[in-house]
Amino acid sequence: MKENKKKTEQELITPVAKPVSRRILLGGAATAAVVLLKSSYGQIIQKAISQAELKINDPTKVLGPPPGELGTRSKFEKPVKKPSDTSSRTPLQDLYGTITPADLHYERHHAGVPVIDPQQYSLTIHGMVEKPLVFTLADLKRFPSVTRTFFLECSGNYRGGKETLRPQEICGLTSQSEWTGVMLSTLFRETGVKPKASWFLAEGSDAAVMSRSIPVSKGWEDAMIAYAQNGEAIRPEQGYPARLLLPGWEGNTSVKWLRRLELSDQPFMTREETSKYTEAVKDGKIRQFSFVMDARSIITYPSYPQQVQKGWMEIRGIAWSGRGKIHKVEVSTNGGRTWNRANLQEPVLDKAHTAFRYLWEWKGGEAEIMSRAIDETGYIQPTMKQLKEARGVDMGGYHLNPITSWLVQRDGSVINKPV
Ligand SMILES: Nc1nc2c(c(=O)[nH]1)N[C@H]1C(S)=C(S)[C@@H](COP(=O)(O)O)O[C@H]1N2
Numbered sequence: 044m045k046e047n048k049k050k051t052e053q054e055l056i057t058p059v060a061k062p063v064s065r066r067i068l069l070g071g072a073a074t075a076a077v078v079l080l081k082s083s084y085g086q087i088i089q090k091a092i093s094q095a096e097l098k099i100n101d102p103t104k105v106l107g108p109p110p111g112e113l114g115t116r117s118k119f120e121k122p123v124k125k126p127s128d129t130s131s132r133t134p135l136q137d138l139y140g141t142i143t144p145a146d147l148h149y150e151r152h153h154a155g156v157p158v159i160d161p162q163q164y165s166l167t168i169h170g171m172v173e174k175p176l177v178f179t180l181a182d183l184k185r186f187p188s189v190t191r192t193f194f195l196e197c198s199g200n201y202r203g204g205k206e207t208l209r210p211q212e213i214c215g216l217t218s219q220s221e222w223t224g225v226m227l228s229t230l231f232r233e234t235g236v237k238p239k240a241s242w243f244l245a246e247g248s249d250a251a252v253m254s255r256s257i258p259v260s261k262g263w264e265d266a267m268i269a270y271a272q273n274g275e276a277i278r279p280e281q282g283y284p285a286r287l288l289l290p291g292w293e294g295n296t297s298v299k300w301l302r303r304l305e306l307s308d309q310p311f312m313t314r315e316e317t318s319k320y321t322e323a324v325k326d327g328k329i330r331q332f333s334f335v336m337d338a339r340s341i342i343t344y345p346s347y348p349q350q351v352q353k354g355w356m357e358i359r360g361i362a363w364s365g366r367g368k369i370h371k372v373e374v375s376t377n378g379g380r381t382w383n384r385a386n387l388q389e390p391v392l393d394k395a396h397t398a399f400r401y402l403w404e405w406k407g408g409e410a411e412i413m414s415r416a417i418d419e420t421g422y423i424q425p426t427m428k429q430l431k432e433a434r435g436v437d438m439g440g441y442h443l444n445p446i447t448s449w450l451v452q453r454d455g456s457v458i459n460k461p462v
């Protein structure tokens with residue numbers, strides 16, 4: 044190759060542009076600019092850039108598309124739920140803040156998503172009430188409404204035992220929305236609840252006819268019938284046109300596509316509360332009606348399969364508790380030997396995902412990072428070892444909220460520490 048000796052100093056220090064593709068160069072497109080490139084031999088050579096190439100790289104040179112009927116996510120962002128046949132999981136590691144975009148809300152269906160015409164929809168409240176009533180969706184919307192932000196979590200929300208698990212796989216069966224609807228207490232006042240009624244059955248209109256027995260006290264306290272989610276009608280996957288929501292309680296009790304509530308003086312002993320959604324505790328005993336979701340937290344950055352660089356970084360994650368507000372999140376960067384208080388994003392809401400952040404300087408050695416949540420009742424998120432000690436080794440798959448550890452390896456790669 045011929046040496047180009049005639050280059051001036053000025054030309055040699057001109058910043059080099061990124062190489063243009065062969066296709067554009069050979070395509071004979073109109074020359075829009077000439078840039079200097081360094082050849083593989085270190086020569087400075089002139090290359091022509093076509094008009095088309097310039098436009099691709101410069102958004103100020105081309106008119107963008109007009110507004111559309113629906114917004115879209117950037118084509119560079121591709122968070123997905125990775126569904127199985129019966130559930131899909133929120134990609135916690137891809138999210139910011141604490142509101143889950145509705146299309147990324149986790150899903151758990153026992154018999155798929157039914158199609159329910161809102162004109163045909165009704166909710167019946169009967170049994171031990173003064174006045175049985177049937178409410179249409181329009182009826183529900185006429186009552187005073189409430190809006191409240193809280194998390195939903197499946198009680199089967201734990202996976203472990205592998206280095207290659209992301210937050211989504213470990214605990215992606217939790218999401219958070221701003222829900223709008225009518226308080227169940229408002230409807231209870233309409234129908235009247237007989238003094239002897241202590242339980243109610245909540246029944247869905249999916250092919251599973253999913254039903255659960257709920258203490259009436261929860262109905263008076265903070266149960267909601269929600270018809271909206273993050274400012275729009277609730278999504279079909281979340282129970283369109285209306286579902287029960289029991290803040291802080293295991294997701295299964297928040298019956299979707301809700302069609303019937305029956306008041307009674309005893310629980311109904313449905314399949315979901317006898318053969319399912321019970322868990323072994325010590326001495327061969329089984330725990331039933333274990334409604335409350337215990338406090339939990341997870342670091343979402345850094346996590347598998349992310350890569351970190353030496354220096355300062357912000358360790359980020361979320362914490363939540365079905366018992367109330369998160370009081371404190373502690374972060375350890377040395378495998379649990381010492382703990383440091385993380386900053387909580389205000390306002391800290393009741394029974395809600397709460398973002399936490401902790402500044403950490405990684406100096407390059409191997410490090411085990413982990414977080415633990417402490418809620419306002421003083422409950423401290425346990426380790427898996429503590430859970431096993433308290434519940435026995437055969438505790439099954441429900442209500443597992445162990446501390447999650449990430450191992451930052453010497454090369455900056457991050458893996459899950461199997462427990
Ligand atoms: N009718 C009905 N309600 C249901 C279910 C269902 O399959 N059918 N799944 C339950 C379970 S196990 C959970 S964890 C939550 C999941 O709610 P989501 O799909 O809106 O996240 O809904 C609950 N309510």
Ligand SMILES: [Mo]
Pocket residue numbers: 151196197198199294295
């Ligand atoms: Mo669930």
